[in-house]
Amino acid sequence: MAELILCGRGGQGIVFLTRLIGQIMADKGLDVISSETHGMAVRGGSVNSHVRIGPFFSPLIRQGHADFLLSLDSSETANNIHFLKPDGLVVENSEAPSGSSVIRVDASGLARGLGRVQLENMVILGFAAALQGFPVSDEEISLQLAKDPREVVRTMNLRAAEAGMRAARSERYS
Amino acid sequence: MGNEAIGRGIIEAGCKVAAAYPGTPSSEVLESLTRWKKELGHPIYLEWSVNEKIAFEVAYGASLAGARAAAAMKMVGLNVASDPFLSAAYLGVRGGLVVVVADDPGPHSSQTEQDSRFFAWFAKVPVLDPGTPAEALKMTVRAFDLSEKYQMPVLLRPCLRVCHARQNVGLSPPAPTADVGPFKRNWQRWAAIPRFRLVLHGELNEKIATMRREEPESQPALVHGGSGKRMALVTSGSVSSHVRDVVASDDRLSGVDVFKVDLPFPANEQALQAIADSYDRTLLIEETYPVLELQIKDRRKVVGRLSGHVPPQGELLPEVVEDLILSAAGEEPRDRTKPEIKPRRPSLCPGCPHRPSFFMIKKVFDHAVYTGDIGCYTLGINMGAVDTCLCMGASVGMAGGFVRVPPSEGETNVVATIGDSTFYHAGVPALINAVHTRAPFVLVIMDNHTTAMTGGQPTPADDFLADGSPATSVDMVRLVKGCGVNLVEVVDPYDHDALESALVNAKSHAFQDGGGVAVVITRRPCVRMPNAQRFTERFEVGEGCDRCMTCIRDLECPAFHYVKEEKRMEINTDLCSGCGFCVKICPAQAITSKGA
Numbered sequence: 001m002a003e004l005i006l007c008g009r010g011g012q013g014i015v016f017l018t019r020l021i022g023q024i025m026a027d028k029g030l031d032v033i034s035s036e037t038h039g040m041a042v043r044g045g046s047v048n049s050h051v052r053i054g055p056f057f058s059p060l061i062r063q064g065h066a067d068f069l070l071s072l073d074s075s076e077t078a079n080n081i082h083f084l085k086p087d088g089l090v091v092e093n094s095e096a097p098s099g100s101s102v103i104r105v106d107a108s109g110l111a112r113g114l115g116r117v118q119l120e121n122m123v124i125l126g127f128a129a130a131l132q133g134f135p136v137s138d139e140e141i142s143l144q145l146a147k148d149p150r151e152v153v154r155t156m157n158l159r160a161a162e163a164g165m166r167a168a169r170s171e172r173y174s
Numbered sequence: 175m176g177n178e179a180i181g182r183g184i185i186e187a188g189c190k191v192a193a194a195y196p197g198t199p200s201s202e203v204l205e206s207l208t209r210w211k212k213e214l215g216h217p218i219y220l221e222w223s224v225n226e227k228i229a230f231e232v233a234y235g236a237s238l239a240g241a242r243a244a245a246a247m248k249m250v251g252l253n254v255a256s257d258p259f260l261s262a263a264y265l266g267v268r269g270g271l272v273v274v275v276a277d278d279p280g281p282h283s284s285q286t287e288q289d290s291r292f293f294a295w296f297a298k299v300p301v302l303d304p305g306t307p308a309e310a311l312k313m314t315v316r317a318f319d320l321s322e323k324y325q326m327p328v329l330l331r332p333c334l335r336v337c338h339a340r341q342n343v344g345l346s347p348p349a350p351t352a353d354v355g356p357f358k359r360n361w362q363r364w365a366a367i368p369r370f371r372l373v374l375h376g377e378l379n380e381k382i383a384t385m386r387r388e389e390p391e392s393q394p395a396l397v398h399g400g401s402g403k404r405m406a407l408v409t410s411g412s413v414s415s416h417v418r419d420v421v422a423s424d425d426r427l428s429g430v431d432v433f434k435v436d437l438p439f440p441a442n443e444q445a446l447q448a449i450a451d452s453y454d455r456t457l458l459i460e461e462t463y464p465v466l467e468l469q470i471k472d473r474r475k476v477v478g479r480l481s482g483h484v485p486p487q488g489e490l491l492p493e494v495v496e497d498l499i500l501s502a503a504g505e506e507p508r509d510r511t512k513p514e515i516k517p518r519r520p521s522l523c524p525g526c527p528h529r530p531s532f533f534m535i536k537k538v539f540d541h542a543v544y545t546g547d548i549g550c551y552t553l554g555i556n557m558g559a560v561d562t563c564l565c566m567g568a569s570v571g572m573a574g575g576f577v578r579v580p581p582s583e584g585e586t587n588v589v590a591t592i593g594d595s596t597f598y599h600a601g602v603p604a605l606i607n608a609v610h611t612r613a614p615f616v617l618v619i620m621d622n623h624t625t626a627m628t629g630g631q632p633t634p635a636d637d638f639l640a641d642g643s644p645a646t647s648v649d650m651v652r653l654v655k656g657c658g659v660n661l662v663e664v665v666d667p668y669d670h671d672a673l674e675s676a677l678v679n680a681k682s683h684a685f686q687d688g689g690g691v692a693v694v695i696t697r698r699p700c701v702r703m704p705n706a707q708r709f710t711e712r713f714e715v716g717e718g719c720d721r722c723m724t725c726i727r728d729l730e731c732p733a734f735h736y737v738k739e740e741k742r743m744e745i746n747t748d749l750c751s752g753c754g755f756c757v758k759i760c761p762a763q764a765i766t767s768k769g770a
Contacts, residue, residue: 009518019340026342033306033341036175039198039283040627043550044732045520057306057415059339062492063510075518082513108748117748 001054002135003061007080008072008093010042013121017070018049020125024140025053035059048080053135068134070124072107091128093120098171103131105171110163119160126164138165176307176336179343180274181206183314184218184244187270188349191219191236193229195599196628197248198283199337200276204246205629208641217351220640222631225566225599226251230258230273234327237271238364240353242318246274249290250565254600259327260297264374265364266325268354270318273299277333279462279489285548285565287487289463290331291410295439298378300385301329303411303438305418307341313436320389322354324381333412333461382440391437393445398422402429405503406453408446410438413461416492417499424496426505438465446470457483457502461490477502522553524733525706525751527698528620530667532559533729533759535589535618538677542587543576545569547601549593550627551620557730560591567592567600574604574613586685588615594650595625595633602657608691609658616680617693620667621650622700630703650695659693667696670758701751709752711767715743718764725756725765 004021006014015036025032033056037047050061066084071077074094084090093107107123122145129138141161148154180203184192194204207220219236223229226247236243245255252259252275259273275293278284294301302317304310310332317328362370386392394408398421407430409417414434421427433449435441438460450456450470458467458478467478477483484490484498497507522529532554535544546552546560547569554560562572569590577586592601597619605617625631632638634648654662661683665676673696680692699706721743725734733750736743747768757765 010520011523022340031342033339035335036338036340037282038338038629040520040550040552041282041517043520043523043553044518046517056419058419058492059335059341060416060492062420062496063513064508079513079515079517082511112748 002068002133003053003066004051004068004070004135005048005061005066005080005083006051006070006072007046007048007076009076010037010044010047012047012072013118014047014049014072017121017125018051020141020144021051021136024136024144027144028140031055033057033059046076046079048076068128068131070128072120072124089131091124091131093124103171105164105167107164110167111160114156114159114163116156119156122157122160123164123167126161127168128164130165130168175202175206175338175340176304176310176332177202177276177338178206179307179311180246180314180330180332181210182343182345183311184272185210185214185216185348186311186346187315187318188242188351189218189244189272189318190241190269190351190353191233191243192246193221193223193232194246195223195226195229195251196625196631197251197276198628199278199334200246200248200251200274201628201631202337203274204640205631211641214348216348222625222640224634226255227258230255230262233271233273234258234262234267237267237269239357240269240355241351242270242322242353244272244274247276248284249275249277249288249293250285251275252290252293254566256293256297259299262327263297263299264371264378265366266374266377267321267327268325268357270321271327272314272317272321272330273327274314274330274332276337277331277462279333282334287462289461289465290329291438291465292463294329294331295465298382299327299329300324300382300437301331301439302391302436303331304336305410305412305414305434307336307339308343310336311343316391320385324385326378326381331411335412335415385437386440386442389437392435392440392442394433394435394442394449396431397434398432399429400431402431403452404429404454405431406449406456407432407459407499408435408449408456408466409433409459410435410466411461413459413490413495416490416495417459420492420496420499424500427499427503430499430503435466439469441466441469443469443471447472450476455502457499459484459490459495459498462487519556520553521556521730521732522550523701523751524731524749525701525753526550527622527667527696527701528554529557529729529731530670530673530755531618531620531696532557532591533755534667534670534673534677535559535591536728538674538681539587539589539616542589545572545576545588545590547590547592547596549596549625551591551593554591557728566596567604570601570604570608570617573615573617574608574611577613577615586614590615590617592617592619593626594619594621594623594635595631597650598634598648602653605654605657605659605691612690614684614688615691616677616684617691618677619650619654619693619695621695621697622703623697623705624700624703626700626702630700654693654695659691660689661692662695663693664695664697667698668753668755670755709754711752711754712747712750713745713752713754713757713765714768715745716764716766718762719743720762720764722761724759724761729756729759731756
């Protein structure tokens with residue numbers, strides 16, 4: 001069982017990330033239910049997704065129950081922190097150094113380095129996969145992304161996820 | 175996704191015709207059908223209709239012709255389709271007819287929190303209320319069977335939390351498309367005059383009574399517990415999923431039984447009453463009106479919306495549900511600090527062609543009343559260029575009223591803005607009315623060649639249907655002229671000078687020359703569409719910037735960012751689309767091509 005909140009601004013690829021995680025879980029035969037933001041908010045407004053893995057009926061996470069909060073925009077973290085359980089972990093897209101319960105990675109910077117800031121969602125996912133208890137692994141992410149039939153998209157997504165994974169490894173040894 | 179599961183259900187039920195008008199949270203129902211059609215080579219006919227009334231009528235026509243048919247819309251779409259919907263309940267159907275109506279408690283992306291189960295009750299139409307995407311698929315197929323069995327339309331009411339939830343869902347092979355035989359003329363039934371309508375109303379009441387008595391879905395089903403007599407929870411639809419999770423996760427609620435009603439109208443009243451009578455307390459948790467609660471006659475031991483225990487507005491989120499259940503069970507609610515949420519406001523995209531249109535409207539028509547409409551361009555409120563937003567097409571209709579009450583004698587200054595899809599949907603009759611009544615206002619039709627807000631569905635101006643098959647393009651200029659408008663001008667909103675001069679012409683035509691309504695069509699594809707022009711050029715703010723804030727306040731472009739500490743304006747090149755409109759409007763002419 002695991003519960004994840006993904007948050008950011010409309011246009012940052014939160015929905016794509018939600019579907020990717022959901023698909024990996026479903027392919028493993030696990031029960032997964034998630035909820036997405038659509039409509040007016042996706043025009044640059046605040047968006048979040050809930051992903052719940054386990055025997056749930058509701059697609060929404062209750063306040064104080066999420067294991068992880070993946071934040072693609074540091075100014076959105078505060079809007080979603082109440083979902084996190086007391087010993088939950090924040091993974092934030094930011095240039096700032098990591099703190100005690102907040103692990104930070106400059107996903108935008110790494111994505112920009114790959115030529116497209118829009119790849120920041122893949123970078124943060126690759127980075128988070130290395131964390132203890134995170135529901136999807138490096139290998140599962142790579143296998144899922146490799147299924148994309150569009151060559152350019154597939155290559156770029158894989159590269160971005162790998163950049164995130166590398167950043168996580170260097171974080172661990174630093 | 176729940177909407178995709180509903181689309182799959184429509185295919186699995188052997189449906190032959192489906193029509194819809196896009197609207198959050200319903201749009202993905204027809205979108206998923208276009209994918210299923212392609213993937214499976216399925217013969218279903220699909221269309222994005224001009225509006226929901228027509229979508230319903232297309233589906234109804236197909237049903238009378240003998241096929242299974244579906245119409246999909248959001249709840250305010252049912253308001254538009256209410257005329258044929260209520261009448262169809264009396265006449266009945268032939269092939270199974272399912273109307274998918276997505277509700278939006280919250281509301282997140284809508285004008286109202288109306289409960290379509292209540293609307294169904296008003297129309298005397300049965301309504302199925304799924305709690306999860308997996309249930310939505312099963313109920314869609316069941317809805318077709320019920321519709322054919324009782325020869326009446328059936329409404330499927332998913333809420334946003336079902337529509338936009340994703341879940342692993344088991345699929346079944348699609349049933350072959352079948353029909354109930356060709357249409358046979360019978361005017362007493364299909365074109366009934368009032369005398370026969372009375373008879374049909376009697377038959378409708380009979381059908382509802384039979385359904386209430388005999389269909390298993392109208393019975394409350396025990397979905398959790400079953401031991402106690404302490405407290406019963408009666409629920410339906412998406413909120414039932416929150417209820418089940420909350421009760422299952424808290425030991426203090428082990429004596430609480432949960433009953434779920436899949437067909438909340440017509441529900442089995444005797445069975446509901448039996449629950450209310452046998453428990454010490456019964457709590458009704460349903461979204462958003464007290465539909466089940468009202469079907470319990472003796473409510474002395476019942477709490478819910480009518481008793482004031484459940485808040486009368488707002489979405490019943492899991493935390494709200496948890497507090498309601500704990501307090502009704504006499505338990506201490508959880509200690510929770512109220513989260514401080516400062517949501518980021520949505521904005522027109524960088525490079526959105528609506529932005530220059532609004533900017534120039536503000537410049538040319540100072541001190542006007544700006545009647546607005548439903549779409550991305552409602553966000554013109556951020557630029558102070560939208561004063562009203564009522565419903566689809568109301569910008570044009572309301573402008574016709576505003577001009578009758580001028581602020582002072584002879585002074586009318588009303589500018590209506592509407593998108594292309596919304597104009598086709600409900601703006602056309604209002605424009606005919608404005609022409610006929612000589613209403614002096616300016617109408618700006620912001621034509622971005624798509625239904626952008628809901629994800630880019632085609633409009634009647636496109637020459638293809640939902641599934642890509644050929645269609646006839648309905649030319650907007652010919653349409654506007656055909657409505658009787660004398661001044662129609664088409665302009666590219668990126669062309670600063672042409673845009674200004676078109677609006678100035680329209681202003682003098684409508685307000686000074688007594689020429690009646692003038693129409694300016696600002697035409698450029700939505701920046702999110704594949705056919706949008708892309709620019710590689712980027713811009714920067716130079717030394718000349720005097721921090722007048724025109725770019726942030728009046729143009730409201732999200733790519734601009736004021737660095738407070740350094741008192742300097744900055745353009746975020748990740749966000750900038752390179753449209754270059756800011757170069758023309760910067761009063762200090764401080765914006766230049768980057769690296770030039």
